[in-house]
Amino acid sequence: MSLRAAERRLRALYRRVDRQVAAAGPVCTRSGRCCDFARSGLTLFATALETDLVLAAHAPPAPERAGACPFQRHGLCTMRALRPLGCRVYFCDPRYLATAMSGIAESAQRALRQIHEEHGVPYRYAPFLELLARPRPAPA
Numbered sequence: 001m002s003l004r005a006a007e008r009r010l011r012a013l014y015r016r017v018d019r020q021v022a023a024a025g026p027v028c029t030r031s032g033r034c035c036d037f038a039r040s041g042l043t044l045f046a047t048a049l050e051t052d053l054v055l056a057a058h059a060p061p062a063p064e065r066a067g068a069c070p071f072q073r074h075g076l077c078t079m080r081a082l083r084p085l086g087c088r089v090y091f092c093d094p095r096y097l098a099t100a101m102s103g104i105a106e107s108a109q110r111a112l113r114q115i116h117e118e119h120g121v122p123y124r125y126a127p128f129l130e131l132l133a134r135p136r137p138a139p140a
């Protein structure tokens, strides 16, 4: 298992997905709803690898509102560079949802699974808030 190499691949995948999403041009009105899960009814899923990449750099603060992502402040993401794939791919713009999102999301998910398989990293895909709260081994 090579975590460092897997994380490098994951960052490269994030960059690729960001380019695909930018090319699709979804509109974001910064309502903040997508990150406020209690308000939107959305559940953000991520892998443990994605979550551990976040946790290596950011301890999750207390959320502003119950049921919101702890990294959301005043409607904005405070750790954009490391946000999981689900955050990168989802926009509430109806045109984007109806045209580009599923293709981008499915191909990104396949690539994410492949990274886990090729680097021997167990594929644990679960709600992001659960993964953030799970007990983790102390660093060696």
Ligand code: SF4
Pocket (backbone or CB within 6 Å): 034, 035, 044, 069, 070, 071, 072, 073, 076, 077, 078, 079, 080, 083, 084, 087
């Ligand atoms: S990680 Fe950032 S973009 Fe993703 S749900 Fe949380 S605040 Fe929103």
